[in-house]
Amino acid sequence: MMFSAVDAGLDNLLFVLEQLDNAAYTAKNSSLSEASIGEHTRHIIEMFQCLEQAYTTAEVHYDNRKRDLLLQTSVAAAIDAINGLKVSLIKDDKLLALVQTVDGQNLNIATNYQRELLYNYEHCIHHQALIKVALLGIKDIDIPESFGVARSTIAYRQQCAQ
Numbered sequence: 536m537m538f539s540a541v542d543a544g545l546d547n548l549l550f551v552l553e554q555l556d557n558a559a560y561t562a563k564n565s566s567l568s569e570a571s572i573g574e575h576t577r578h579i580i581e582m583f584q585c586l587e588q589a590y591t592t593a594e595v596h597y598d599n600r601k602r603d604l605l606l607q608t609s610v611a612a613a614i615d616a617i618n619g620l621k622v623s624l625i626k627d628d629k630l631l632a633l634v635q636t637v638d639g640q641n642l643n644i645a646t647n648y649q650r651e652l653l654y655n656y657e658h659c660i661h662h663q664a665l666i667k668v669a670l671l672g673i674k675d676i677d678i679p680e681s682f683g684v685a686r687s688t689i690a691y692r693q694q695c696a697q
Contacts, residue, residue, distance in 0.1 A: 560610045564669040573607035575662045596634040
């Protein structure tokens with residue numbers, strides 16, 4: 536179930552990205568505090584990559600992600616990275632340590648792969664909602680109805696419609 540949700544979320548992002556050229560992808564948007572679709576996409580990708588890399592070390596430290604500028608300036612690079620994640624994120628659950636730096640101090644919190652995958656999925660949806668704000672200003676783009684909408688919100692809307 537978890538992997539299918541993550542896969543669907545990443546597929547939605549791919550569907551949108553495949554409609555963009557690099558100019559639209561990198562354009563600064565005043566509604567996003569001058570951030571770009573590419574910057575938000577890079578952030579999504581790198582959080583998932585950070586989790587994937589933590590699987591072997593058993594320690595996930597999101598603060599230490601790579602921040603690869605190519606992922607925020609090249610639609611093709613982002614698409615390739617997302618397609619790679621769709622395969623590499625499928626892993627068995629295991630215990631992990633979450634390391635978070637707060638006020639210069641490292642906090643170590645017990646967690647697990649499935650919990651962090653869920654966190655990243657929800658984080659992805661949140662950033663898709665921000666990306667959607669920028670997409671609404673682009674003509675002739677097809678945005679999936681579920682893009683940037685949490686599954687719980689979709690279920691709630693369906694319940695209200697009945």
